Amino acid sequence: MTSPAARLRALLAQPKLHVMPCAYDALSAKLIEQAGFDLTFMTGFGASASRIGAPDLGLMSYGEVVDQARNIAAAVSIPVIGDGDTGYGNAMNVRRTVQGFARAGCAAVMIEDQLAPKRCGHTPGKAVVGRDEAADRIRAAVDARDEGADILILARTDARHDHGLGEAIERARLFAELGADILFVEAPRTESEMREICAATDAPNMANIVEGGETPDLPPEALEEIGYRIAAYPLTLMSAAMRAMVDVLEAMKQGRPRAGLMDFAELRRRVGFDDYYERSERYASSARPVTPAKEAG
Incomplete structure (x- = not known):
């Protein structure tokens, strides 16, 4: 690389x-x-x-x-x-x-x-x-x-x-x-x-x-x-983010609907949850509970 x-x-x-x-x-x-x-x-x-x-x-x-x-x-x-x-x-x-x-x-x-x-x-x-x-x-x-x-x-x-x-x-x-x-x-x-x-x-x-x-x-x-x-x-992204946060905080303060929010599924995906879970499947065997061995006799 x-x-x-x-x-x-x-x-x-x-x-x-x-x-x-x-x-x-x-x-x-x-x-x-x-x-x-x-x-x-x-x-x-x-x-x-x-x-x-x-x-x-x-x-x-x-x-x-x-x-x-x-x-x-x-x-x-x-x-x-x-x-x-x-x-x-x-x-x-x-x-x-x-x-x-x-x-x-x-x-x-x-x-x-x-x-x-x-x-x-x-x-x-x-x-x-x-x-x-x-x-x-x-x-x-x-x-x-x-x-x-x-x-x-x-x-x-x-x-x-x-x-x-x-x-x-x-x-x-x-x-x-x-x-x-x-x-x-x-x-x-x-x-x-x-x-x-x-x-x-x-x-x-x-x-x-x-x-x-x-x-x-x-x-x-x-x-x-x-x-x-x-x-x-x-400053474009920070300005956009701050404007959105100020607007939604004002809506919350006044009891109005919280408009313009990202869908929760998309939010999780963009942060990386979906990718994390997909990759972690490679190691799924180590996450399974261990079954106690039966005693002999």
Whole structure:
């Protein structure tokens, strides 16, 4: 069986856009795979919200994040890209982060150039480190990959926010020269900016589509024509799930019928009960009660 990283490399070699709904836990990742998508991404926004009930403002530790990634990767067979944030320290911490995400089963890990504590890319207050420090992070990540971590490096820059598109593109070019496998220039504001980003290097680029965010929510066919290889949708599933939960809680509070629920049989199937019982039949003999032997005489 090929490794998650090898499967992701094969997907990126295809001259097409891969639509990538993002997962916030193991269950959402399973639903993404069941829907037929080729890959997923562990969204930091969603992971922080679901695991600790707090915003994505650098509150989760490295250990919590990599544990969440491990649970997600273990639940599916499609490649999972993990959110390694800023690498949780200096360049040596970045190396450890990359190695940890590889051991957790991730196909790739994202390392970004924000100041710690980082911010969600479409929220106020984010800032980036200098270009040299940003380069050191990606250099350390690439070194960890090349020294044995079976994982791809997704290099992200948030420089567009404070320093303009030109600086963001220069950083992306630098990251590509250092050996990053995938590039992610966060929060371009127009289709024209998105085209500039994709034209700047030959490396695969990822678009980040946040409903209500700064980047134009273009249809997949337009993103593919522009040149993107991956289109990430980090909040779509969490937003849909939260809306459904808020609505049904309000219905319960008012004593109204609980509408829009998944059928119990389908719920069990999607979680994995049917598969579990089918597989367990292989070992059914060990579950049968033992009949006491009759005494001789």
